[in-house]
Amino acid sequence: xxxxxxxxxxxxxxxxxxxxxxxxxxxxxxxxxxxxxxxxxxxxxxxxxxxxxxxxxxxxxxxxxxxxxxxxxxxxxxxxxxxxxxxxxxxxxxxxxxxxxxxxxxxxxxxxxxxxxxxxxxxxxxxxxxxxxxxxxxxxxxxx
Amino acid sequence: xxxxxxxxxxxxxxxxxxxxxxxxxxxxxxxxxxxxxxxxxxxxxxxxxxxxxxxxxxxxxxxxxxxxxxxxxxxxxxxxxxxxxxxxxxxxxxxxxxxxxxxxxxxxxxxxxxxxxxx
Numbered sequence: 001x002x003x004x005x006x007x008x009x010x011x012x013x014x015x016x017x018x019x020x021x022x023x024x025x026x027x028x029x030x031x032x033x034x035x036x037x038x039x040x041x042x043x044x045x046x047x048x049x050x051x052x053x054x055x056x057x058x059x060x061x062x063x064x065x066x067x068x069x070x071x072x073x074x075x076x077x078x079x080x081x082x083x084x085x086x087x088x089x090x091x092x093x094x095x096x097x098x099x100x101x102x103x104x105x106x107x108x109x110x111x112x113x114x115x116x117x118x119x120x121x122x123x124x125x126x127x128x129x130x131x132x133x134x135x136x137x138x139x140x141x142x143x144x
Numbered sequence: 145x146x147x148x149x150x151x152x153x154x155x156x157x158x159x160x161x162x163x164x165x166x167x168x169x170x171x172x173x174x175x176x177x178x179x180x181x182x183x184x185x186x187x188x189x190x191x192x193x194x195x196x197x198x199x200x201x202x203x204x205x206x207x208x209x210x211x212x213x214x215x216x217x218x219x220x221x222x223x224x225x226x227x228x229x230x231x232x233x234x235x236x237x238x239x240x241x242x243x244x245x246x247x248x249x250x251x252x253x254x255x256x257x258x259x260x261x262x263x
Contacts, residue, residue, distance in 0.1 A: 021202040028206065038208070045206040046182055106195045106203075109179030118183075 002069035006030060010064045012055040017105060020056040024048040027066050031073065037143060043119040044073050044139050050112040051077045051135055057102040058082075059133070072121070073139040083129040091117070091125075145169050145254045147211050147234055150190065153248050154238040156213060160225055161234025167210055171257045174215075174246040178203045184257050185209065192245050196220050201227045201235075210234070215242040 008030070010023035028045045036044070048064070055062045055077060062079030084090045091113050098108025117123040120137035121144065127133040148165035151158055158165065170188040175181050176195040181203055185191070190211040193200055196218045204212050211234040214220055219237050220228075228235045238245055250256070 018198075021199065021206070025202065025205060042206075042208055049202070049206045050182060105197055105199050106176060106178035106181075107199070109177050111179040111183045115179075115183045 004069050006068040008066050012052055012062055012064055014059055014061040016056055020053055021049055023064050024052050040139055040143050047116040047119040047137055048075055050116050053107055054112050055079055057098050072141055075137045077135045079132045081132045083131050084127040084133055085129045087127055151236055153252055154240055154245050156236035156238040159235045160228045164234045172249050172254050173257045174242045186257055192242055194242050198224055198227055204233055205231050215245050
């Protein structure tokens with residue numbers, strides 16, 4: 001096991017549009033303080049913001065967990081439902097089930113999940129309809 | 145192109161970040177869809193948008209966008225400007241439409257963000 005430098009859990013409430021992004025902003029500040037490379041930092045920030053928005057827009061509430069070890073930053077999102085019935089469809093750019101409120105704020109264009117995958121070094125998603133979704137993303141600190 | 149030159153070309157009012165007008169922009173992006181901005185934007189970019197809400201500033205923060213220009217004569221409220229000041233983000237407002245503002249900057253040599261990289 002690698003040495004864990006930071007492990008922090010951020011709760012994210014369903015439908016909390018006003019505060020959406022606060023966890024990601026806090027994560028960005030922490031990683032900046034640690035001296036994480038600016039390119040890696042931006043990729044983590046984009047993926048973090050996307051996954052946090054997904055928790056706000058689509059889930060019934062969940063958590064975003066940040067773990068940092070000397071090799072990588074890991075972001076893990078877990079929610080308590082409703083789950084994604086068809087992950088392949090959800091991973092398609094442009095496919096979205098976001099509501100009007102999310103769209104009026106400039107989100108819900110169906111770019112979130114593919115954009116997370118593109119920015120992360122490793123991306124795993126598991127979901128069960130009626131149970132919940134978990135997403136784990138790794139970002140290597142050497143940028144690979 | 146510096147933010148000062150951008151402000152002049154767009155006849156824009158600088159609302160925050162007066163002290164950062166010598167910062168160089170390398171590319172620009174014009175969009176009201178923050179989802180797309182999150183998928184396309186790269187380094188040292190300015191964002192021209194007609195969408196006015198706090199998430200524009202939050203999106204800019206996540207991407208290290210160096211300046212937000214609100215187009216079509218839209219003026220952000222004090223809450224949004226305060227959020228921008230907190231993260232040292234220069235904000236401008238222009239009466240031009242997004243299309244015209246982008247065209248003006250492109251014409252004077254500021255390119256767009258490149259095509260989205262492949263997965």
